[in-house]
Amino acid sequence: MDKKISPSLMCANFLELGKELKQLEEHGIEYLHIDIMDGVFVPNYTLGTDFIKKLHRACSIPLDIHLMIDRPDCKLDRFEFNEDDYVSIHYESTPHIQRTLNAVREAGARPMLALNPATPLNVVEELLPDIDAVLIMTVNPGYAGQKLIPQTLDKIARLRKMLDDAGYPNIEIECDGNVSFENATKMSRAGANIFVAGTSSLYAPGADLSENVKKFREAIK
Numbered sequence: 001m002d003k004k005i006s007p008s009l010m011c012a013n014f015l016e017l018g019k020e021l022k023q024l025e026e027h028g029i030e031y032l033h034i035d036i037m038d039g040v041f042v043p044n045y046t047l048g049t050d051f052i053k054k055l056h057r058a059c060s061i062p063l064d065i066h067l068m069i070d071r072p073d074c075k076l077d078r079f080e081f082n083e084d085d086y087v088s089i090h091y092e093s094t095p096h097i098q099r100t101l102n103a104v105r106e107a108g109a110r111p112m113l114a115l116n117p118a119t120p121l122n123v124v125e126e127l128l129p130d131i132d133a134v135l136i137m138t139v140n141p142g143y144a145g146q147k148l149i150p151q152t153l154d155k156i157a158r159l160r161k162m163l164d165d166a167g168y169p170n171i172e173i174e175c176d177g178n179v180s181f182e183n184a185t186k187m188s189r190a191g192a193n194i195f196v197a198g199t200s201s202l203y204a205p206g207a208d209l210s211e212n213v214k215k216f217r218e219a220i221k
Contacts, residue, residue, distance in 0.1 A: 174194035
């Protein structure tokens with residue numbers, strides 16, 4: 001399965017965002033990770049619906065929209081989705097997870113199920129026909145700059161085996177949280193193929209973005 005990079009735009013330099021988007025396009029970046037936080041599901045606020053609309057018009061890269069919000073089933077109509085966009089719905093965020101994932105597909109986007117670190121993998125089993133990918137949180141959601149929770153690496157490996165054994169080898173696995181160059185290699189070996197790259201890799205302070213993209217590609221080979 002192809003390995004893909006999804007830079008976390010909450011970590012980008014917003015004063016230079018136009019320039020950075022052009023760099024990411026030139027390097028063939030596959031997705032742009034957009035964290036939507038509401039201060040309820042997670043204790044933080046980040047990007048919003050208008051930002052998604054503007055990105056769709058300013059950039060050709062598909063979006064990887066991570067909804068860290070309470071009751072997304074009641075709020076999907078506030079978002080603009082394109083057909084190549086991934087939309088992550090947290091299992092823990094709604095009592096109507098299957099219906100919400102299906103609503104994402106009906107809206108024309110690709111549904112991804114997101115799991116917090118302590119959420120068991122068995123919840124995925126009943127949702128396999130409804131998803132194109134699973135997002136494994138390798139830190140607790142809400143903030144950049146956290147340390148990897150070590151047992152999530154085994155969780156990625158167990159998920160990959162579960163998906164393959166169940167006859168769903170095309171369901172992708174994304175990982176999000178302390179995806180450093182070193183950890184990205186471990187995650188890739190465990191079976192992940194989409195990597196949310198933030199302050200511990202692509203957007204490390206003082207580093208060159210283009211050079212870091214090249215370094216990241218090497219890390220996930």
